Amino acid sequence: MDFIRNFPFFSIIICMFSGIITSVLSGKKARNLCIGAVSIVTILSACVLFYTMQTNVSFIYMMGHFPAPWGNEIRAGILEGVLATVFSLILLLSLVSAYHRTEEDIEATKLNLFYLLIDLLLSSLLAIIYTNDLFTAYVFVEINTIAACGLIMIRQKGRTFGAALRYMVMSLIGSGLFLIGLSLLYTLTGHLLMSPAKEAMAKIIATDSYHMPVLIVLVLMSIGLAIKSGLYPFHSWMPDAYSYSTASASAVLSGLVSKAYIILLIKIIYRVVGIDFIVTSKMMNVLFVFGLVGMIMGSLNAILEKDIRRMIAYSSVAQIGYIYMGIGLGVEQGYVAAVYHILHHAATKALLFISVVGLSNVSGGSKLFPDLRGAGYRHRSAGVAFAVGSFSMVGLPTLSGFISKYLFATAAMSASPKKVFLTLVVLAVSTILNAIYFIHTVVTIYTPAEEEKPEFERHHWREKPWVAFSLLLFIALNFALGVFSQPIVDLITRGLQMFG
Amino acid sequence: MENFRLILLIFLVLCALFVSFSKNLLVSVVIFMSYSLIMSIIWVLLESPDLAITEAAVGAGVTSVLFFITLKRIGAIGKEHPDEQDETTKEINSRPAVKQFGKFYKGAAVTLGAAIIFALLLMVSNLPAFGDADNPYNNEVSERYLEKSIEETGAVNAVTGMILDYRAFDTFGESCVLFIAAACVLILLRDDKTDTTAKAIQDEKFEPVSDTILQTSAKILFPAILMFGIYILVNGHLSPGGGFSGGAIMGAGLILHVNAFGYKKTQRFFNEKTYKRVTVCALSFYCIAKSYSFFTGANHLESHIPLGNAGDIISSGLILPLNICVGLVVACTMYAFYTLFKKGGM
Amino acid sequence: MEMFRFMIAAIFMFCGVFCMASAVFGMFRFRYVLNRMHTAATADTFGLLLTMIGLIIWKGFGFEALKMIIIVGFFWVSGPVSSHLIARMEVSTNKKLEEECEVKKYGEL
Known part of the structure; x- marks a missing residue:
């Protein structure tokens, strides 16, 4: 066995171990350890990606001395490699680019706990991405939920407590539904690992013996995960949670945490139930409709919002709607588009949240539009970053947003005729709505302020070169996703084929 | 036996209903405690004593204690009229739109709940x-x-062999x-700004710190409880129990000690x-x-x-040390939860 | 002989159950905290003891009997103490104690 096959396991365990150690360190040391661990994980994930790309096989890693139906397993293929690399890279960038805000927002004695949460959060993200076992997935979903709650409330200011409580209640309902679905699935199949469960499931579907229970299991699992990822009618926790937590936390929460659940859903669809049953059972139409409604309603709410961070949070609601629409299309290309959109949204939303904090910093800490006028001149790097992120969201060519919208449109073409029409209309409308609020915001921050207020200050990138550098990397990531879209889409397609 | 199980299940449903409909939070907590106890009896009937011990220690014991402290800290115990609302809440609640929404909300919730219950029963x-x-x-x-766990893991208790060897990653x-939950409680409740010892003294005014009767009985009970916890902990691979249950019992013992003798x-x-x-x-050792x-x-x-000789105390490879690790973490976390809820520091 | 043993065990257990039943009745019958506590404590100590003796006689003096004796011991230490704590709490927090019952100062005893 190649040594490189150990890397997925190493990356999970490094995160957990550094999280455990972090609890006794001081804030500064905790930060350095955390950033070091995340960088190592990024490199390891990139190695896994290149290895799977070159050998073109997925491999299974046994966690312990016992093989498949008895012991735990993790599995790595191209898609897992891509997701792990991009996720850990984005986490690293959002940590570095807002570390000064983190230190301002959080009490010095609790700073190490913040990095502890980040470490365990990354380990849970990686475990959800790599796992080949349903119950492991559930355990790490729990860790993910608790860590996210902690990240929301660690900035003890504004409405964070209420937001964390709301998030927790919604999230626990989601976990509960998922757990019920999981235990029922075990009753039906007798397996918790994905590969044997799929064989048992195929038998059940072929004989059609438990049609109703299987359907309800699917509904419970997908609704549970949809609640956790904040699909439209369950999004009420999102605006408060994203707009009052500290900058890195909201970038991580909106970019990565809600996406992990969607990845788990795709995993269950592909690796447990089998995509054919999903298409014939038509249950994904529910997710499709909710996704469409979310795309419109999220954007409308964002237009009405006067607070820039809440506006971006509502835009997240719309983007989650896009992803679920892609899943609900029920065709292979739809899933490819959904995964691409996950990557695009993770990169762009994190960039937006980080740059907005820079902009509001130079406007006396205000997040309202009238105060933000001319902020793009006062903090040039954040202004440019925000503009790039906005254009990417709207879907300007050469940026990642354009490609994802294009992929959704082409995927819709191969779906059923009713869905084609609906998808294209809603896609067009939501693009226009996106354009309205994002272009308006960009214009606002580049309109010179009428009067110089005393609390306005200028920020030069040389003051904090690290921040500017990581913003630059964020922008580069966005362009890379857009320009090299063809190889990335190829990778995702190959990865999803390996999944099956 | 079938009838007995049926009675218990009906009781369980009744308890759940009472917990959600009771107006008094204290009553809710007490009924919730009995819910956990019934649950643990059901676990025994289903032949899973490991779960029964954990449920009794964590569900009925430590969780209820935490609920009680929380109620005390938010001042929900001993209020004359706990349902009393302040002026703004009253004003908001009397608006027609809010009233209408309340009705709609109740109706929708009941319909949704009934639909879910119906679907699940059908399934x-x-x-x-x-x-x-x-x-x-x-x-x-x-x-x-069941058949090979003694031979492959060395654990006589198949459940322990399963959770600590076959599926150890989970x-x-x-x-x-548990660790991250403790970290979140630390974030939420640790109060670094004010002096917690003064607060604790203020808090203990009505509490039986220096009660001779309590202290004497605690002197007898504390070692006994601790011993029992350790027994369950180190016999985890031989008999029902293990890290989680033994740790919870040890944590309960520590809580008794702090109640009797003070911080x-x-x-x-x-x-x-x-x-x-x-x-x-x-945790590092475990990792x-x-x-x-x-x-x-x-x-x-x-x-x-x-793996050693199956049935001996020191056998079954890593399972015994891992059980001890889990038990220590659980015991410490239970105690930490208690003190953090109580006074915001340790 | 077997029959005789079972009879004695049944008598003990019946007494124990009667004790507990009357305690439950008293819990609902009485209105004041200290009275209710008094009845509950009887069930905890005497009722439990009688039931356990019945069980021990019925099942024989084995390892199980030892466990039951330990359970009784545990309850005899913890039950009265908890009752005592409740009583102490009531006495130290209730401002209208004189209205409910006769209170004697230390010196009068």
């Missing part, structure tokens, strides 16, 4: 019959767990859940530093030991850890 009637030998989950997986995740006496042997050291060492066994297992190397 349960379609599931494989309970306790049937031909059920899908009576397959090669459980067969090997259990490591679970102990990290000062307890802090002599258990303070925040001890807590941190013990948790970090236990390293399990990494070693995962690594050797995946690379098909010999693990060189002797």
Whole structure:
């Protein structure tokens, strides 16, 4: 066995171990350890990606001395490699680019706990991405939920407590539904690992013996995960949670945490139930409709919002709607588009949240539009970053947003005729709505302020070169996703084929 | 036996209904406690004593204590009219739109709940019959767990062999859940700005700190409870129990000690530093030991850890030390939860 | 002989159950905290003891009997103490104690 096959396991365990150690360190040391661990994980994930790309096989890693139906397993293929690399890279960038805000927002004695949460959060993200076992997935979903709650409330200011409580209640309902679905699935199949469960499931579907229970299991699992990822009618926790937590936390929460659940859903669809049953059972139409409604309603709410961070949070609601629409299309290309959109949204939303904090910093800490006028001149790097992120969201060519919208449109073409029409209309409308609020915001921050207020200050990138550098990397990531879209889409397609 | 189980299940449903409809939070907590106790009896009837011990210690014991402290801290105990609302809430609640929404909300919630209950019941009637030998989950997986666990893991208690050897990665995740939950409670409740000792003294005014009767009985009970916890902990691979249940019992013993003798006496042997050291060492050991066994297992190397003679106290390889680690983490976390809820510090 | 043993065990257990039943009745019958506590404590100590003696006689003096004796011991230490704590709490927090019952100062005893 190649040594490189150990890397997925190493990356999970490094995160957990550094999280455990972090609890006794001081804030500064905790930060350095955390950033070091995340960088190592990024490199390891990139190695896994290149290895799977070159050998073109997925491999299974046994966690312990016992093989498949008895012991735990993790599995790595191209898609897992891509997701792990991009996720850990984005986490690293959002940590570095807002570390000064983190230190301002959080009490010095609790700073190490913040990095502890980040470490365990990354380990849970990686475990959800790599796992080949349903119950492991559930355990790490729990860790993910608790860590996210902690990240929301660690900035003890504004409405964070209420937001964390709301998030927790919604999230626990989601976990509960998922757990019920999981235990029922075990009753039906007798397996918790994905590969044997799929064989048992195929038998059940072929004989059609438990049609109703299987359907309800699917509904419970997908609704549970949809609640956790904040699909439209369950999004009420999102605006408060994203707009009052500290900058890195909201970038991580909106970019990565809600996406992990969607990845788990795709995993269950592909690796447990089998995509054919999903298409014939038509249950994904529910997710499709909710996704469409979310795309419109999220954007409308964002237009009405006067607070820039809440506006971006509502835009997240719309983007989650896009992803679920892609899943609900029920065709292979739809899933490819959904995964691409996950990557695009993770990169762009994190960039937006980080740059907005820079902009509001130079406007006396205000997040309202009238105060933000001319902020793009006062903090040039954040202004440019925000503009790039906005254009990417709207879907300007050469940026990642354009490609994802294009992929959704082409995927819709191969779906059923009713869905084609609906998808294209809603896609067009939501693009226009996106354009309205994002272009308006960009214009606002580049309109010179009428009067110089005393609390306005200028920020030069040389003051904090690290921040500017990581913003630059964020922008580069966005362009890379857009320009090299063809190889990335190829990778995702190959990865999803390996999944099956 | 079937009737007895039926009675218990009906009781369970009734308890759940009472918990949600009771107007008084204190009553809710007490009924919730009895809910947990009934649940643990049901676990015994279903022949899973491991779960029963944990449920009784955590569900009925420690959780209720935490609920009580929370109620006390938010001032919900001893209020004359707990439902009294202040002026603004009253004003908002009397608006017609809010009233209408309240009605709609109640109606929608009841409909949704009824629909979910109906769907789940319908599905349960379609599931494989309970306790049937031909059920899908009576397959090669459980067969090997039951028949080969002594030979392969060295644990007489198959449940422990399963959670600490066959599926050890999940259990490591679970102990990290506990760890991260403790970290979140620290974030939420640790008060670094004010002096917590003064607050604790103020808080203990009505409490029986220096009650001779309590202290004498605690002197007898504290070692007994601790011994019982340790017994369950180190016999985890031989008899029902193990890290989680034994740790919870030890944590309950520590809580009794602090209640009887006060923080000062307890802090002599258990303070925040001890807590941190013990948790970090236990979890690090767990992490390293399990990494070693995962690594050797995946690379098909010999693990060189002797399984020993099945049935002895020191046997079954890594299971005993791992159980002790889990138990220490659980005990410390339970105690830490208690003190953090109580006074915002350790 | 077997029959005789069973009879004695049944008598003990019946007494124990009667004790507990009357305690439950008293819990609902009485209105004042200290009275209710008094009845509950009887069930905890005497009722439990009688039931356990019945069980021990019925099942024989084995390892199980030892466990039951330990359970009784545990309850005899913890039950009265908890009752005592409740009583102490009531006495130290209730401002209208004189209206409910006769209170004697230490010196009068």
